[in-house]
Amino acid sequence: MAGHSKFKNIMYRKGAQDKKRSALFSKLSREITVAARAGLPDPNANARLRAAVIAARKEGMPKDNIERSINKAAGGDGENYEEVRYEGFGPGGVALIIETLTDNRNRTATNVRTIVSKNGGNLGAGGSVSHGFDRLGLINYPASAGSDEKVFEAALEAGAEDVSSSEDGHEIWTAIDGLHEVAKALEPVLGEAEGIKLAWRPQTSVTLDDETQAGQLLKLIDRLDDDDDVQTVWGNYEVPEAIMERLG
Numbered sequence: 001m002a003g004h005s006k007f008k009n010i011m012y013r014k015g016a017q018d019k020k021r022s023a024l025f026s027k028l029s030r031e032i033t034v035a036a037r038a039g040l041p042d043p044n045a046n047a048r049l050r051a052a053v054i055a056a057r058k059e060g061m062p063k064d065n066i067e068r069s070i071n072k073a074a075g076g077d078g079e080n081y082e083e084v085r086y087e088g089f090g091p092g093g094v095a096l097i098i099e100t101l102t103d104n105r106n107r108t109a110t111n112v113r114t115i116v117s118k119n120g121g122n123l124g125a126g127g128s129v130s131h132g133f134d135r136l137g138l139i140n141y142p143a144s145a146g147s148d149e150k151v152f153e154a155a156l157e158a159g160a161e162d163v164s165s166s167e168d169g170h171e172i173w174t175a176i177d178g179l180h181e182v183a184k185a186l187e188p189v190l191g192e193a194e195g196i197k198l199a200w201r202p203q204t205s206v207t208l209d210d211e212t213q214a215g216q217l218l219k220l221i222d223r224l225d226d227d228d229d230v231q232t233v234w235g236n237y238e239v240p241e242a243i244m245e246r247l248g
Contacts, residue, residue: 137179
């Protein structure tokens with residue numbers, strides 16, 4: 001995960017190569033189809049679908065691709081995906097939560113387990129690390145949305161639970177059942193959000209001061225990101241800027 005934030009979705013890592021863009025579009029398309037199938041195929045009436053469409057637009061996914069993914073769900077076409085979560089540990093004892101959308105649980109389990117074990121980590125049983133995270137709603141805004149004070153006041157008025165601001169942007173945290181109500185209330189004040197999703201926020205974090213371990217962890221996340229079934233990876237780590245700069 002590039003930048004300061006340990007919470008950012010791996011899909012938004014900076015410096016992604018062109019070959020990863022196609023894979024990214026595939027993941028976004030899959031999320032749009034699953035979201036549309038889980039509710040109404042209308043972003044205005046389906047909060048999860050609206051969030052998926054916003055994420056796709058942010059990454060430059062063509063409008064035709066987005067509409068095709070929605071229509072695929074509406075027409076009952078395509079594979080049936082299920083959401084499967086894996087939990088485990090990476091280098092340095094970092095806790096990881098790996099979220100997937102899969103049409104073949106055996107394939108996904110084998111791939112995820114292999115990637116983790118080959119890159120200095122190991123998977124645990126369900127619940128082995130998620131107890132150390134809080135399940136919350138997360139709304140992302142760019143730094144240009146407003147000053148820290150403006151965003152904080154808007155979030156407070158909208159009913160958010162917490163705000164974290166930095167030069168990279170604003171992270172607004174909400175209760176799960178209040179995510180889309182808060183997002184809707186913020187839009188007239190701050191504009192359209194960059195991202196609206198359910199997230200895992202760690203209760204405590206691990207600072208990786210060891211450059212070797214930090215490099216191993218980032219490689220592990222890259223390998224997971226390369227897997228078509230992996231949608232999101234959350235972790236409880238921080239990597240000092242000096243080490244990030246040395247790792248490139």
